[in-house]
Amino acid sequence: MIDCHYLEPTSVSEACTLLVEHGDGAKVVAGGQSMAILLRNGLSQPSHLISIQHVTGLEDINASSEGVTIGAKVTLNRLNGIGETHPTLRALDDVVRGVADQQIRNFATLGGAICEAHPASDITVALSALHATVKLASANGERTVPICDFVTGAFATAAGPGELLTEVVIPSFDLASAAAAHRRFALRAGDYPVVGVGAFVSLDGTGNCEDVRIVVGNCSGAPVHAQEAESRLRGNSIVGNNGALAEAGELAAAHVSPAGDPMAPSEYKIDLVSVLTREALEEAITRATS
Amino acid sequence: MAVVGTSTKRIDGIEKVTGTAEFTTDIVLPRMIHAKLKRSPYAHAKILGIDTSKAEQMPGVRAVITAADLPDVRLGVLTLDEHLLAHDKTRLVGEPVAAVAADTPEIARAACEQIEVEYEELAPLFDPEEAIKLDPPVVLHEEYEEYEKLLEIAEMDERPPNLWQAYRIRHGDIDDAFKKAEDEGGYIIENRYATGYVHTACMEPHGAVAQWSSDGSLTLWAGGQSPYIARDGLAKALDLSPSKVRVIVPFVGGAFGGKLTVKEGAIAASLAHKAGRPVKIILTRAEDLAATAARTPFIFDIKDAVTKDGILIGRKVTSILWGGGYSGEGILKPIFSTHLYPGSYRLAALWVDSYGVYTNRVSGGALRGYGCAESAWAVETQMDIIARKCDIDAVELRINNLLTEGERTAITMPAHAFSAHECLTKCADAIEWETPSESLESPWYRGKGIALGNKYSFAPTASSTELKVHEDASCELRTSAVDLGQGAYTILTQIVADEFGIEIDQVKLVTPDTAITPFDHVAGSSRQTFHTGNATRMACDDAKRQIRELAASKLEADPDDLEVSGGRISVKGSSKSIEVEDLFVVEMLAGKRPAVDEIIGKATWEVTASPHDPNTGQGEEPMAYMGHGAQAAEVEVNVETGQVRIRRFVSAIDVGKAMNPQGVEMQNYGGGCMGIGIALHEDMCFDANGEMTNASLMDYKIPSIVEMPLNEYMESIIVEVPHQHGPYGAKGAGEIVVVPTSPAIGNAIYDAIGVRIWDQPLTPEKVVKAWKEKQASGNGSGS
Numbered sequence A: 001m002i003d004c005h006y007l008e009p010t011s012v013s014e015a016c017t018l019l020v021e022h023g024d025g026a027k028v029v030a031g032g033q034s035m036a037i038l039l040r041n042g043l044s045q046p047s048h049l050i051s052i053q054h055v056t057g058l059e060d061i062n063a064s065s066e067g068v069t070i071g072a073k074v075t076l077n078r079l080n081g082i083g084e085t086h087p088t089l090r091a092l093d094d095v096v097r098g099v100a101d102q103q104i105r106n107f108a109t110l111g112g113a114i115c116e117a118h119p120a121s122d123i124t125v126a127l128s129a130l131h132a133t134v135k136l137a138s139a140n141g142e143r144t145v146p147i148c149d150f151v152t153g154a155f156a157t158a159a160g161p162g163e164l165l166t167e168v169v170i171p172s173f174d175l176a177s178a179a180a181a182h183r184r185f186a187l188r189a190g191d192y193p194v195v196g197v198g199a200f201v202s203l204d205g206t207g208n209c210e211d212v213r214i215v216v217g218n219c220s221g222a223p224v225h226a227q228e229a230e231s232r233l234r235g236n237s238i239v240g241n242n243g244a245l246a247e248a249g250e251l252a253a254a255h256v257s258p259a260g261d262p263m264a265p266s267e268y269k270i271d272l273v274s275v276l277t278r279e280a281l282e283e284a285i286t287r288a289t290s
Numbered sequence B: 001m002a003v004v005g006t007s008t009k010r011i012d013g014i015e016k017v018t019g020t021a022e023f024t025t026d027i028v029l030p031r032m033i034h035a036k037l038k039r040s041p042y043a044h045a046k047i048l049g050i051d052t053s054k055a056e057q058m059p060g061v062r063a064v065i066t067a068a069d070l071p072d073v074r075l076g077v078l079t080l081d082e083h084l085l086a087h088d089k090t091r092l093v094g095e096p097v098a099a100v101a102a103d104t105p106e107i108a109r110a111a112c113e114q115i116e117v118e119y120e121e122l123a124p125l126f127d128p129e130e131a132i133k134l135d136p137p138v139v140l141h142e143e144y145e146e147y148e149k150l151l152e153i154a155e156m157d158e159r160p161p162n163l164w165q166a167y168r169i170r171h172g173d174i175d176d177a178f179k180k181a182e183d184e185g186g187y188i189i190e191n192r193y194a195t196g197y198v199h200t201a202c203m204e205p206h207g208a209v210a211q212w213s214s215d216g217s218l219t220l221w222a223g224g225q226s227p228y229i230a231r232d233g234l235a236k237a238l239d240l241s242p243s244k245v246r247v248i249v250p251f252v253g254g255a256f257g258g259k260l261t262v263k264e265g266a267i268a269a270s271l272a273h274k275a276g277r278p279v280k281i282i283l284t285r286a287e288d289l290a291a292t293a294a295r296t297p298f299i300f301d302i303k304d305a306v307t308k309d310g311i312l313i314g315r316k317v318t319s320i321l322w323g324g325g326y327s328g329e330g331i332l333k334p335i336f337s338t339h340l341y342p343g344s345y346r347l348a349a350l351w352v353d354s355y356g357v358y359t360n361r362v363s364g365g366a367l368r369g370y371g372c373a374e375s376a377w378a379v380e381t382q383m384d385i386i387a388r389k390c391d392i393d394a395v396e397l398r399i400n401n402l403l404t405e406g407e408r409t410a411i412t413m414p415a416h417a418f419s420a421h422e423c424l425t426k427c428a429d430a431i432e433w434e435t436p437s438e439s440l441e442s443p444w445y446r447g448k449g450i451a452l453g454n455k456y457s458f459a460p461t462a463s464s465t466e467l468k469v470h471e472d473a474s475c476e477l478r479t480s481a482v483d484l485g486q487g488a489y490t491i492l493t494q495i496v497a498d499e500f501g502i503e504i505d506q507v508k509l510v511t512p513d514t515a516i517t518p519f520d521h522v523a524g525s526s527r528q529t530f531h532t533g534n535a536t537r538m539a540c541d542d543a544k545r546q547i548r549e550l551a552a553s554k555l556e557a558d559p560d561d562l563e564v565s566g567g568r569i570s571v572k573g574s575s576k577s578i579e580v581e582d583l584f585v586v587e588m589l590a591g592k593r594p595a596v597d598e599i600i601g602k603a604t605w606e607v608t609a610s611p612h613d614p615n616t617g618q619g620e621e622p623m624a625y626m627g628h629g630a631q632a633a634e635v636e637v638n639v640e641t642g643q644v645r646i647r648r649f650v651s652a653i654d655v656g657k658a659m660n661p662q663g664v665e666m667q668n669y670g671g672g673c674m675g676i677g678i679a680l681h682e683d684m685c686f687d688a689n690g691e692m693t694n695a696s697l698m699d700y701k702i703p704s705i706v707e708m709p710l711n712e713y714m715e716s717i718i719v720e721v722p723h724q725h726g727p728y729g730a731k732g733a734g735e736i737v738v739v740p741t742s743p744a745i746g747n748a749i750y751d752a753i754g755v756r757i758w759d760q761p762l763t764p765e766k767v768v769k770a771w772k773e774k775q776a777s778g779n780g781s782g783s
Ligand SMILES: Cc1cc2nc3c(=O)[nH]c(=O)nc-3n(C[C@H](O)[C@H](O)[C@H](O)COP(=O)(O)OP(=O)(O)OC[C@H]3O[C@@H](n4cnc5c(N)ncnc54)[C@H](O)[C@@H]3O)c2cc1C
Pocket: A027, A028, A029, A030, A031, A032, A033, A034, A035, A036, A052, A072, A076, A098, A099, A100, A101, A104, A107, A108, A109, A110, A111, A112, A113, A114, A115, A116, A120, A121, A122, A123, A124, A159, A163, A164, A165, A166, A190, A191, A192, A193, B698
């Protein structure tokens, strides 16, 4: 049995007030899919659980010319297929269908997935490749943080005391010449991935790479940017250039030095980074050119 | 209508599906409290002192025990080497050193943290090949020579100090076989194989509820495989007469060999005694995975002599079972695993040295296939390698080496109801063995593999049952056979229904309770249908004999001329009959009572066996029966990620007579699933201190439904070659279904990508590594 107070605010401001009031002992709970595990294993021992179940205004998905805004409480199942309505989100769609299982996805929220800051989270990886930002609310107002700065390490975020993640903004891009994709490999269906790679590419008029982002998950506490791999591609011809993509894969692999997992030693993870980087790039290019 | 042989629905199905079936964890007794264990964080350490005072003073704590509170007896299956709570030393991470009973599990857990144990860390020993040395760096059991041992091991000039089992087979002239292979253009094929650490990981973790009566007798509820083994183990651990111990087995959520003893139950009983209150203990998933017996690894060095035509003429094996801190239920594995060295094949010469050693890891236990599922990995991969070497089809090669009905194996097991050939060919047909797999686009490759298996059921052994007939002609079977999920209760019910010609719902089962139900050895070694099935039929016969005798005078006929069926006793060849009810008389205020005695049939089915000489492995018939099966897999391998997908899977097993065909199908599917998990996914991992690093179901990878082939690609084939001693000809089905799985899959991987991975499980990481090595060397690493 977990011995703590369970509070159910109904608004963002009320939630933020409660977070301040109960200080370090207060923890947010959304869908509870990660929190329940943390509590059971004694890894989180809050004095107060602040449930945002009844907080209104965090369930919307809105598109504007700037981009798509997704409320923190949107569940992963609602995001399944999101790439069809919002084609800029196809990389996120690549991820959510592989997360855990239907029952978990029915409860798991996007905000929770980000704030858990699990080193293997591929939601964060895909969102980083998409240059997403997160909006944080607190008693002092709101601020916006790029997701790659938000997740600071394993199970660590830049959220200050009393801050609640309210929404995620994925900026729009020109679908005619740019796209993103995510590729993962898990040992078993529904598992956190051994490695996940998100890639974003945009092409110039000649089919050369104008911009590229390669983000690797589960090779460090937080997602890693494979800069050498990006440099190898930026400004160069990449459409149909399998050699360049394979090289980028190898450069991304050379960039990481992951700790091994019980059934996936470091060398194997590095091998996977190479394969999945190449595959994510191939898919992103296919999408950008079709 | 006969129900034996039909897919009767499970008699426990509704209870289980609706959640009303009672498992150990559901039991709540008045004043019951909860136990937790304090476990060793060290793989090897001396215990210098234990201070329980802080824990004892915590509010809500009712009892704390250490080894000092227990009788100083060592326990074990055949080598008695283990205390209930660590005595002076701990020999594995997670070994219990103390226990607390408190008002809630949380208080008990908190109190465990307050127990202070002073340890002196000792160097741990993890490597079995170090452990088996005559001069090992570490000795786990300094007092081994003084331990009580119930089994003789092979003679040795000098016993390596960490060795607890040695067994030899000396059959035929092995040197001559190798010489012949060499001289006559044959082959000598030598390889090393290893299996991994696998856990039963039952849906229901280990647990028990213990309660004492004022007369000093103990009742224990525990979901185990054998109430009588549990009863005697408790009696020994607590220094009680067995008659003072009553074991009741509620529904069991899976066992697979992992619930043979009730260590936790004995600790709970001791706590209950001290606290004067009933105590419940339920292990957490992490404890269950990390600290209860596992299928520990084997290392096999196997060398085969083969003629140029692919006939096996000699085999030499050295194997080491990588045991843990205690010999436990793994004690017979080095012996029983040898059953598969001849397996279903004719072998003129067989020479085996099989050992078991202590190391500072989790103790070796039983897991579906006890030793055979492990040795099959080596033997059936060898057969594939031999076939390729000789350029003979792998099915044909196996057929060419098969025994024939009536022959004896190299370990003197008679080949009876010998269906290996039929299993193999049916399996091959189903997977379209003759048609090679289609080529896929890189990086995917497809391939097929096949393997044959064989599983003994041990002897000596016995099962007893009692059958009471009621005035309404319904029957009540009293049995200590346990339904672990395998469907035993349904099959026994079917037997009674048929023997008495009554409906299934007129049969009631009185389930294992040592105060009521008679001896049954164990729900293990695929023995319930065979042995308890026989005992049940015999008890039915005995009850019917009593009925005939009682009815004879009423019907004015000879008992031998009477027939009992459907609640009537009739004279053969005449219309004269009475009802079973007529054998009862009305008693004032009491309804009906038996006119003479209660009608209770009793029977014991016993199979004897002569123990084999541990120095030669030769003797009389060593086992009760052997069951056969073959499996084939078609796999898809991604050489970049190492992923292996089972595209198609066929399991063809011989059950003699399918008592409940749907039950057999479930064994084929469920066993196939477990076998696929063992082959590809499941691996208990340990850190440098000997602690399991993946003790959760998130990290210990039992395959999910997604890892299984799609519906119609998973095929169950039932073969029925009746056994002369089986009830209705039946043999068991519970274990054979995991025996050929790993080699079938490994052989399919070879067929797909031309690499062998020698150690289980065949994880993506190993596939990638083997593939890269093959690319680097320009050829396969096979054979
Ligand atoms: C079996 C399993 C497999 C999984 N596999 C994957 C996978 O493959 N890839 C992947 O990316 N993820 C995976 N996940 C993680 C999953 O995405 C998260 O568990 C889920 O999204 C968390 O959402 P939740 O609403 O349940 O969060 P909760 O469990 O309620 O909270 C999680 C954490 O976030 C904090 N939090 C939640 N909402 C907010 C908020 N609005 N503001 C501030 N803090 C907040 C909580 O305090 C807590 O620390 C897996 C999870 C499980 C259980």
